[in-house]
Amino acid sequence: MSHPTLAGPTLDEIRRALAGPLPGYDAHLKMAPQPRPGWDPAFAMPADCREGGVLVLLYPRADQLHLVLTRRTHTVRSHKGQISLPGGAREAGEPLVQTALRETCEELGVPPDATEVVGKLSTLYTPPSNYCIHPFVAHCPTTPTFRPDPVEVAQVLEVPLITLLDPSIRRVEHWPDSRFESPRQVPFFDIYEQVVWGATAMILSELVTLLEKEQGR
Numbered sequence: 001m002s003h004p005t006l007a008g009p010t011l012d013e014i015r016r017a018l019a020g021p022l023p024g025y026d027a028h029l030k031m032a033p034q035p036r037p038g039w040d041p042a043f044a045m046p047a048d049c050r051e052g053g054v055l056v057l058l059y060p061r062a063d064q065l066h067l068v069l070t071r072r073t074h075t076v077r078s079h080k081g082q083i084s085l086p087g088g089a090r091e092a093g094e095p096l097v098q099t100a101l102r103e104t105c106e107e108l109g110v111p112p113d114a115t116e117v118v119g120k121l122s123t124l125y126t127p128p129s130n131y132c133i134h135p136f137v138a139h140c141p142t143t144p145t146f147r148p149d150p151v152e153v154a155q156v157l158e159v160p161l162i163t164l165l166d167p168s169i170r171r172v173e174h175w176p177d178s179r180f181e182s183p184r185q186v187p188f189f190d191i192y193e194q195v196v197w198g199a200t201a202m203i204l205s206e207l208v209t210l211l212e213k214e215q216g217r
Contacts (some may be wrong), residue, residue, distance in 0.1 A: 004048060008064050008162040009211050011118070015056045017210035018119025027206035028124060033198065034185045037127065045125045049132040053086025053099030057115065058209060059140040064160045066185055067087075068146070070107060070154035071194065083157065083196045085203065091107070096134040101179055110148030116138045116166070121206050125179050159191055165215075 032039070058065050069083050088103040090096060097120075101112035121135040163169065169190045174183035179203050188197035189204065196204070 004106060008160070009215065011058070011065065013211065013214050013216065014058070014065075014137065015118055017214040018121075018131075020210075022122045023206060023209050024122035027194045027209040028122070030209070031189075031197070031201040032204040033187070035180065037172045039125065039127055042179075043058060045123065045126075045132050046130065047065065049125065049130050051090040051096065051102065051132050051134065052088055053090060053096040053101075053134045053136060054085040054203065055100040056121070056203070057086060057140060057144075058118075058134060058135045058137065058161065059077055059143055060162075061143050061158065064162065066158050067164075068108065068144075069157040069191070069194075069196065069200070070148070070153045070158060071157065073150070073152060073154045075151060082198070082200075083191070083194050084200050087133075089133075098137050100136045101136070101138070107147075107149050107152050109145045110140065114142075114144065121203060123169075124202055133203070135197055135206075137207070140192040146166055157192060157194060164189070164199070165211060 036100040059068075060066070062078065064096050068086065070086060086104040087100050087106045088106075090099045094102070097117055098112070100117065101117075104110050104115075105112055117136055118137045119137045124133045124135070125131070126133065147157050152211075159170050169186065172185060172187045172189050177188050179183040186197055187201065188195045189201055190196075
C-alpha cells in the first residue's frame, strides 16, 4: 500500500482541523452509499432518534499516529461482521462523550481517564435505524494495550492515520440490494483487505477532509 507524499498528520494539526468549521454533509457524501433514501442536507434529525457515541481513538505507534477500528462478531445484535469505530448506544442521562468513552472501554479495555478528548465531528443520522451517531476524537499519549471483548469484537485493526489519506484505498462497487431495483453504489475504504463502508466510512471521510484541508493550507 503506497502512502501520499504529505507527512503524517500531527496532533497539533488535528486539533486545528477540529477547531474550524466542519464540512459535515459534503464530507459524508463522498463515502455515502447511493441511493440513500431519507438523507439530505436540509433534513432535520428527528427528536426521537436513538442516540449513540463513537470514538476515533488516536495513539502513537512506531512514531506515527494510529487509529483503532474493530471487526464486529457475528453474535452482536446489528452490523454483524462489519468494521466499525468503538462505540454504542447512549444510556439514560449519559453525556454523549461519556457514551463513546465508556463503550470504548467496554469493547477494547481502554479506560476513559487514559485519553484526552480533542474534538467532535459532525453528527451523522442513519435513517434505516433512526440513529443519531455522535463521533468524538480522542488521543491516548501512550500506545494502549487492547483487551477486546470477545462477545463484541472479532478483530482489532490498528491503522496508521496517514493510510486514510492515501487515495488508492478508496474504492467504489455496486452491490445488489433487495430494497432497490438496481445495484447500489457503495464507496468504501479498503484497509488491510477489509471493507470499511457505511456510517464508519462517512465519519472517517469527514476526518480525512479536514486533515487534507489542514495539510494543504
